[in-house]
Every structure is written in C-alpha cells, then in structure tokens.
Amino acid sequence: MCFHHTVSVCRGGLLIALVVSLLGAAGCDPPPRPPVADRHTNPLVDTLSGSGEGMDDPAEVPPQPAQDAVADADTAVAKFTPPAAGDALSVPWQTWDAYYIGDQHIGFAHVRATAEADGGRRYQLRDQMTLRRGATKLTHQVTQDSLEDAAGQLQSFTATLHNGPAVTRVEGTRRDDKLVIELTRGNEHTTQQLPWKSHYHGLLGVQQSLRRDPLLPGQRRRIEALLPVQYQIGEFQLQATGKVSIPMLDGDSQMLTEIRSRLQLGPAGSVDTYLWIDDAGETLKTYTPALNLTAYRTDQATATAAVSADRDLLSLASIQLQGEARLADPLDVQQVRFRLTATTPSGTAMPAELPELSAAVGQRVETVADPPSLHVLVRSGLDTEAAVAAVGPQDLAANPLIDFNDRGIAAIVKALAVNPTESPRDTVLQTVGFVHEFIQNKDFSRGFAAASEVALDPGGDCTEHAVLLAAILRSRKIPTRVVAGLTYVPTASGAEMMYHMWNVAYVDDGWLPIDATLGTIAPASRIALVTSDLSSGNEYECLNPILGVMGRLEIEVLTD
Numbered sequence: 001m002c003f004h005h006t007v008s009v010c011r012g013g014l015l016i017a018l019v020v021s022l023l024g025a026a027g028c029d030p031p032p033r034p035p036v037a038d039r040h041t042n043p044l045v046d047t048l049s050g051s052g053e054g055m056d057d058p059a060e061v062p063p064q065p066a067q068d069a070v071a072d073a074d075t076a077v078a079k080f081t082p083p084a085a086g087d088a089l090s091v092p093w094q095t096w097d098a099y100y101i102g103d104q105h106i107g108f109a110h111v112r113a114t115a116e117a118d119g120g121r122r123y124q125l126r127d128q129m130t131l132r133r134g135a136t137k138l139t140h141q142v143t144q145d146s147l148e149d150a151a152g153q154l155q156s157f158t159a160t161l162h163n164g165p166a167v168t169r170v171e172g173t174r175r176d177d178k179l180v181i182e183l184t185r186g187n188e189h190t191t192q193q194l195p196w197k198s199h200y201h202g203l204l205g206v207q208q209s210l211r212r213d214p215l216l217p218g219q220r221r222r223i224e225a226l227l228p229v230q231y232q233i234g235e236f237q238l239q240a241t242g243k244v245s246i247p248m249l250d251g252d253s254q255m256l257t258e259i260r261s262r263l264q265l266g267p268a269g270s271v272d273t274y275l276w277i278d279d280a281g282e283t284l285k286t287y288t289p290a291l292n293l294t295a296y297r298t299d300q301a302t303a304t305a306a307v308s309a310d311r312d313l314l315s316l317a318s319i320q321l322q323g324e325a326r327l328a329d330p331l332d333v334q335q336v337r338f339r340l341t342a343t344t345p346s347g348t349a350m351p352a353e354l355p356e357l358s359a360a361v362g363q364r365v366e367t368v369a370d371p372p373s374l375h376v377l378v379r380s381g382l383d384t385e386a387a388v389a390a391v392g393p394q395d396l397a398a399n400p401l402i403d404f405n406d407r408g409i410a411a412i413v414k415a416l417a418v419n420p421t422e423s424p425r426d427t428v429l430q431t432v433g434f435v436h437e438f439i440q441n442k443d444f445s446r447g448f449a450a451a452s453e454v455a456l457d458p459g460g461d462c463t464e465h466a467v468l469l470a471a472i473l474r475s476r477k478i479p480t481r482v483v484a485g486l487t488y489v490p491t492a493s494g495a496e497m498m499y500h501m502w503n504v505a506y507v508d509d510g511w512l513p514i515d516a517t518l519g520t521i522a523p524a525s526r527i528a529l530v531t532s533d534l535s536s537g538n539e540y541e542c543l544n545p546i547l548g549v550m551g552r553l554e555i556e557v558l559t560d
Contacts, residue, residue: 091113092112092115095109095282096108096109096302097295097296097297097303098295098303098305099293100293100294100295104308105306106130107130109128109303110125111123120149122146123148123203124143125203125228126141127141127228138163142228144157145157145158152202154172154174157172157203158170159171159228161229167185168537169183170184172226178194179226180192181194183537187406188398188537190400190537194232200225202226206225206275207283210275210277216240216257221237222236222237224236227263235263236261237261241258241259243256244258244276249302254278256284259276260272273286273287274287274288283297290550319486319554319555321494321555321556322556325558330489332523334524335377335378336524336525336557337558338555339368339373339555340553340554340555341373341553343551343552343553344552354373354374355374355553357376357527360386360388360483362380362386380522381512381521382510384509386511388511391506392533395480399536401450401451401467402471403471404451406471408452409471416430424478425512427473429514429520431476435465435472436516436518437519439464441458448463454468462500465515465516466503466516469503479506480506481503484542485528486498486526497527502515
C-alpha cells in the first residue's frame with residue numbers, strides 16, 4: 001500500500017517546503033522554547049562551541065508595554081513605507097539559515113539582496129531540504145529571483161521548484177493592478193491573473209517588514225504578501241509577545257523579541273510559526289511546532305554542511321488514533337464515524353481550534369458542543385447528494401499535472417478502448433484497476449509527478465496513481481477530481497491517520513470515490529480535507545488543509 005507523505009512543500013519537501021517558506025503566525029503568552037540539547041549530548045553544539053559546559057535554562061522577560069503607533073491586527077493592514085537611503089533594506093546583504101527537524105540538520109536557506117541600476121532591488125533565494133520518505137531520500141529545492149522597484153513594490157519574479165525529479169517553473173509580472181502568473185511543467189503551460197493591491201508585499205514580505213520596522217513587545221501587525229511556492233496572497237498576523245533569552249545553534253543564548261506569526265489558510269486552518277528577532281529586526285530563529293521544524297541564522301559553512309535525513313518523514317504527517325475502537329478491515333469498510341477534537345500543538349501556548357472541514361464526496365460533518373468536536377461520517381460508494389461544486393469544464397480539461405494530451409496517455413486510452421465497457425461506471429472501475437496494475441513500482445521516489453511522467457515511467461505513490469487516473473478518465477470524457485486527506489493505516493506502533501490522495505469521478509448523476517492505489521472503490525476509512533481539479537497546475541494547493549490540522553487534532557473512531 002502506498003501513502004504519499006505531505007512533506008514535499010513549505011519551502012522544502014511538499015509540506016515542509018511550504019511551511020518553511022511561509023513563516024507565518026501570531027500569539028498570546030510566550031510558548032515553551034523549542035529545546036536545544038545541551039553540550040554534553042549534542043555533537044554539533046560541541047563542535048561549534050568547542051566547550052563541554054552545560055547551558056543555562058533560558059531566562060524569560062515579561063512582555064513590555066506596547067509602544068506608539070501599534071497596528072491592531074483586527075483593523076489595520078501594514079502599508080508600505082518606501083525605503084529610504086541607508087535604511088534597514090539597503091543593499092547589498094545576504095543571510096544563511098540552517099534547517100533542523102529535532103536535532104537533525106536537513107537543509108538550508110540562502111537569501112541575497114542586491115541593488116539595480118534604476119534604484120530597485122533584486123532578491124534571490126535558494127531553499128533546499130533533503131528528506132526521507134520511506135526508504136527513499138529526496139532533495140527538494142526552491143529557487144526564486146524577484147525584482148522590486150525603489151518604493152518596494154514587486155515588479156516581477158521567477159521561480160523554479162524541484163520536488164524530487166519533478167520541475168515546475170513559475171514567472172510573475174506586474175501589470176497595473178494585476179499580477180500575471182505563468183506556470184510551466186513539462187509541455188503544459190497555464191496562465192493566471194492575481195488581483196494586486198498597492199499594500200501587498202512581495203515574496204519576502206514578513207522579513208522585509210520586520211527589517212524595515214521591527215516590532216516591539218506588545219505591538220501587532222497584519223501583512224498581506226505573496227506566498228512563495230503557492231504564489232497566492234496570504235495574510236500574516238504578527239504579535240510581539242515579549243523579550244526572551246533564546247538558545248541558538250552554537251549553544252549560547254541571545255535576548256530576542258519573540259513574535260508569533262499566524263498565516264490563515266482559509267477555513268481549513270492556519271499555520272503558526274514563532275520568530276525571534278533582534279533589535280534591528282533580523283529574524284535569527286524560527287520554529288514551526290506542527291513539524292518540530294527550526295531554522296537558525298548562521299554562516300554559509302554551517303548552513304550547507306552535510307545533512308542527515310534519518311527520520312521517516314512519512315510519520316511526520318500522521319496523526320496517532322486515539323481511543324480503543326479500531327477498524328477490523330480498513331480496506332473494506334462501508335461506513336465509519338470519526339470524532340475530531342482540537343488539541344494545543346506540542347510546546348506552544350496556542351489555543352485549541354477545530355478546523356472547518358469543507359464539503360466532500362461521501363462525507364458529512366456535524367459540529368458537537370459537548371465535548372467540542374467534529375463528528376465526521378464517511379460512507380463508501382456513489383454520492384448523489386454531495387454539497388460540492390457542480391461539474392465544470394475544468395473537471396474534463398488537461399493541465400500541467402493532468403496532461404492527458406501526452407502521447408503515452410493517448411496510447412493507454414487507445415489500448416483500453418479495445419475492451420469497451422457497458423457504462424461510464426464500468427469504464428471508471430476498469431481504469432482504476434488498470435492504473436493499479438500499471439504502476440508496479442509503488443514507492444516514494446517521486447515528489448508529485450505529472451501524469452505524462454507516470455505514463456512514461458510507471459512508478460510512484462498515491463499522488464502518481466491519482467494524477468494518472470484523473471488524466472485517463474478525463475481523456476475518456478469522465479469528469480474527475482483529486483482528493484487529499486487522511487486515511488486509516490495500521491502500523492507496528494498502533495493505528496494512525498496518514499496523508500493520502502485519491503479521486504472522485506462523476507458517473508450515474510453522482511460522485512464515486514475511487515482509489516487507484518488500492519485498485520477499487522475507496523473504502524470509508526478516510527477523511528477528505530481538500531478536493532481539487534488541479535487546474536492551477538500547482539500541486540502545493542492540496543497541502544493547505546493538511547498544514548491546518550497537523551499537530552492540532554486528535555482523531556478517534558466512534559462506535560454507534
């Protein structure tokens with residue numbers, strides 16, 4: 001069985017690449033500090049410090065009163081202040097950050113700022129992580145090059161996203177009140193227009209805002225900025241909670257201002273990240289609790305030193321099942337009722353918040369007051385009453401990921417037509433079985449391959465099964481979408497809900513959930529978090545709801 005792990009995003013793996021690139025969140029009381037092993041047990045700290053002395057417990061300083069001109073996060077959006085000569089954004093400058101999951105060094109980020117002849121600024125970013133998914137190690141890399149004018153307004157950008165062997169190229173150009181975004185993957189090309197407002201920030205919006213005008217304890221700020229990797233506008237709510245003594249990578253501590261940054265990801269939830277800045281507004285450390293992911297400001301040699309990816313990141317995006325009830329046969333169950341309860345992320349002071357699950361095929365959600373929870377009833381089989389968007393042209397169209405105009409997919413469709421079926425439903429089930437058998441190399445060696453890539457080299461995990469199935473069915477004139485969510489998986493340490501992707505196809509006046517990874521109609525042992533036609537060509541859009549629940553939910557099976 002093949003379950004795709006979400007860590008191929010937030011500036012690194014899908015999921016981690018996305019989280020790291022966003023660096024978002026807001027806050028109340030300062031949370032417990034992410035621990036750093038003492039010098040007796042951490043070889044890296046021993047090497048950097050050259051000392052065997054233990055590290056003192058970080059001292060905490062109470063939040064200080066708010067200063068003048070506090071921007072209320074509920075009422076104000078931080079506006080642009082054009083940079084002046086000699087200000088904190090003057091160029092050139094560059095920074096290096098080292099990424100860690102727990103005590104494992106997994107990658108780095110490098111940002112370089114230079115001046116343009118017309119007074120504008122160029123920002124170049126390289127963000128790289130090496131992750132283990134199953135038995136396979138993959139390197140995920142994002143490179144970005146953006147131009148801003150002398151007033152700090154984004155003018156254009158280019159980006160290349162390497163997710164394993166998959167490569168996506170994105171170009172954006174400002175045209176008056178629009179940002180035209182062109183995405184290319186293989187031979188497929190899409191163009192979108194994003195409305196652009198004068199107060200929007202560019203791809204380094206949070207960092208630039210803090211460098212230009214550092215937040216003081218008690219202050220808040222709301223920033224709308226272009227999100228790396230997703231290339232949509234996101235809202236960051238920042239709150240400086242106080243000054244604290246924070247352990248750094250070399251084992252020493254620094255007195256820094258703590259900021260909780262919250263990036264709202266729509267109704268599905270939000271991503272919270274803690275930032276610690278110095279008096280000049282430089283972000284010297286960040287911590288994303290959902291992934292236990294820390295970034296430390298350091299030098300080039302330390303940031304780019306050899307990485308270790310020994311932890312199985314497939315389990316990072318999983319949720320241990322609570323309670324005593326278990327499914328006897330999760331692959332052949334027709335109805336399951338789950339209870340979702342909000343929990344405070346480990347090591348933080350964030351409030352427990354339930355996500356707003358969007359409507360999904362075969363899934364009904366009920367909000368329960370006592371205890372506060374969501375009851376999710378999932379049924380297998382055809383759903384003729386699903387409250388989802390009506391079938392549209394995008395459900396039959398080719399795009400950079402579902403690229404069924406490829407010759408390899410056309411050959412598959414032609415071969416399948418040799419044995420015609422009696423009904424659209426039979427066509428769907430025939431295709432599901434074919435894709436299951438066709439992808440014989442079921443592994444985690446790919447990040448998120450396009451359908452044409454899978455047709456040429458039939459290997460991969462649930463994402464490859466889902467995009468190939470969608471491509472073949474759309475080519476056979478059957479509307480098809482992909483669904484990402486959590487599925488029940490028995491493991492040696494107990495049952496878990498793990499990230500998974502499957503499909504829904506429109507037949508017999510309803511949507512039928514199907515799973516090519518299993519080769520059959522999808523069982524009810526899953527929770528849908530997002531349904532997409534993938535028309536944007538950007539696979540990262542399927543990850544937002546996953547980010548919104550990681551580390552923030554407890555799930556149990558109800559017996560009733």
